[in-house]
Amino acid sequence: MFLASFPAGPWQANCYLFGLTDGHVVVVDPGVDAAETVRRAVEEHDLTVDAVLLTHGHIDHVAEAAQVADHFGVPAWLHGADRELLTDPSSGREQMQQMIAQLGVEVREPADLRLIEGGETLHAAGADFDVVHAPGHRPGCVLFRVRPDEPLEGDLDELIFTGDVVFAGSIGRTDLPGGDDAVMRATLRDVVLPLPDAAALLPGHGPTTTMNHERTTNPYLQEAYLT
Known part of the structure; x- marks a missing residue:
């Protein structure tokens, strides 16, 4: 199993490289x-990129998805509800237009963009990624669940890329365009x-955690918040 990650950009969004096949x-x-850090890691470890997986369409998670996917000639997978953030990332919002200009990024669709809905299983890098629709932070948020074929540390037996749905001790905000507090609670x-x-x-930001830890300590997963 190969797993590496690094925080990228001004919002320190986690980018992961993961695979089960050598x-x-x-x-x-x-x-x-x-993109540049991904390319360096691929060269350093002699890797082959099979696909790009996007947990949702916010710029801090997709800004260089097209660069990476097109450079390696691979598909990028995104929930259809967030496609608008690639086709029209500013969507008429002045704040987003200013942000894109300040960052100097060109957000666009990858040449091979494939849309998901949730319920699919994607096969790449020797792994089966179960796609789970998890809206609230954005309509197109998904989880990618995978069960490695070798033991993990402790009693863990599954990896879940959660994007901005749930973090260590927190959850994704719902006050941005497309966010919905009631949907997030559901x-x-x-x-x-x-x-x-x-x-x-x-998660998409911050340290790795476990479901057991979040279930018992994350205030947003307690009955007082959810009811």
């Missing part, structure tokens, strides 16, 4: 300033809480 990886959420109740305690959570 030398093959997927790139999860290559955001602002991520996702936390119906999607996140049923996740197994033995799952390692690899």
Whole structure:
């Protein structure tokens, strides 16, 4: 198993390289300033990139998705509800237009963009990624669940790339365009809480955590918040 990550861009969004087949990886959420680091890691470790997986369409997670996917000639997978953030990233919003200009990024669709809905299983880098729709932070948020074929540290037996759905001690905000607090609470109740305690959570920002730890300590996963 290969797993590496680094925080990229001004919002320190986590970008991951992961694979179960020797030398093959997927790139999860290559955001602002991520492409060059991805290329260096691929060269240093003699890797082959099989696909780009996007947990949602916010700029800090997709800004360089097209650069990475097109450079390696691979597909990028994104939920259809967030496609608008690639086709028209500013969407008429002055704040977003200013942000894109300040960052100096060119957000665009990858040449091979493939849309997902949730419920699919994607096959890449020797792994099966179960796609789980988890809206609230954005309509197109998804989780990518994978069970490695070798033991993980401790009693963990599953990896879940959670994007901005759930973090260590927190959750994704819902006050941005496309966010919906009621939908997020439903996702936390119906999607996140049923996740197994033995799952390692690899979030879009901040440190890795576990479902067992978040279930017992994350204030946003407690009954007082969810009811």
